[in-house]
């Protein structure tokens with residue numbers, strides 16, 4: 001198999017009305033998991049829709065496995081892609097199976113082939129026992145799995161998933177991610193998320209989206225090491241009075257009884273901090289150690305909070 005990748009070059013999108021939703025996005029995604037992580041409105045859905053061949057870019061180029069999605073080879077390129085939008089417009093009164101057959105036939109399959117692919121896809125996502133139920137009766141998790149079934153029916157190289165874990169309860173989210181992890185092996189997965197823990201857990205590379213552009217990118221560990229390497233110790237204490245210095249380091253406080261210390265190493269700093277509060281005669285209520293994550297990286301890079 002020839003090596004396949006998704007190459008995005010200087011992609012722009014201006015919506016009618018003058019909103020520039022995507023401004024000069026470039027990246028390359030190879031096999032494995034690439035996440036587009038950013039808050040609402042940062043341009044993730046717009047980017048995925050353009051890569052999927054569903055929304056025409058204002059400018060830029062998208063090449064999938066050597067084929068230009070918006071060029072002459074567009075039809076062939078789109079066959080290599082499965083796109084799972086956040087809300088797939090299923091026909092609610094039809095069963096899961098009927099919806100998949102219908103989608104297969106829209107893509108140009110005959111009934112028998114569409115049915116065969118639909119059955120296989122339902123098995124793949126663990127919905128074979130529910131294929132004959134109307135979609136309107138499906139839970140959020142089942143609906144998400146049916147969406148994934150619809151986008152893997154034609155066995156694409158590339159899966160584009162828009163917020164695959166959003167709007168699900170924790171258990172359904174776990175199930176959906178288990179499924180994506182197993183389907184993703186050997187494929188190219190590009191997905192969007194506004195949840196930093198999700199990006200941290202399920203990415204080989206993270207692209208941080210902010211105001212329609214990519215402001216940082218790399219493997220999660222590398223981003224954390226570069227932008228937010230220090231653990232923080234958070235002390236909840238009686239308000240009033242200046243929090244003590246520890247090892248010559250000031251604590252950051254807004255005077256509201258919560259003080260943050262950035263430390264090299266939490267386990268050796270913790271007893272020193274507690275001792276300093278005792279010596280200063282300030283009552284401590286609770287102490288937390290916070291390992292830095294992608295949420296912190298986003299804040300360091302953009303100055304804004306991700307999940308605000």
Ligand SMILES: Nc1ncnc2c1ncn2[C@@H]1O[C@H](COP(=O)(O)OP(=O)(O)O)[C@@H](O)[C@H]1O
Pocket residue numbers: 015016017019020021038039040041042043044045046047
């Ligand atoms: N169809 C549209 N028409 C006009 N503006 C849009 C449309 N879709 C999205 N936008 C705007 O484009 C920006 C990026 O949106 P979107 O790509 O949906 O971001 P995200 O998926 O990161 O939340 C936002 O400001 C949004 O309001």
Ligand SMILES: [Mg+2]
Pocket residue numbers: 041044045046162163192
């Ligand atoms: Mg979106």
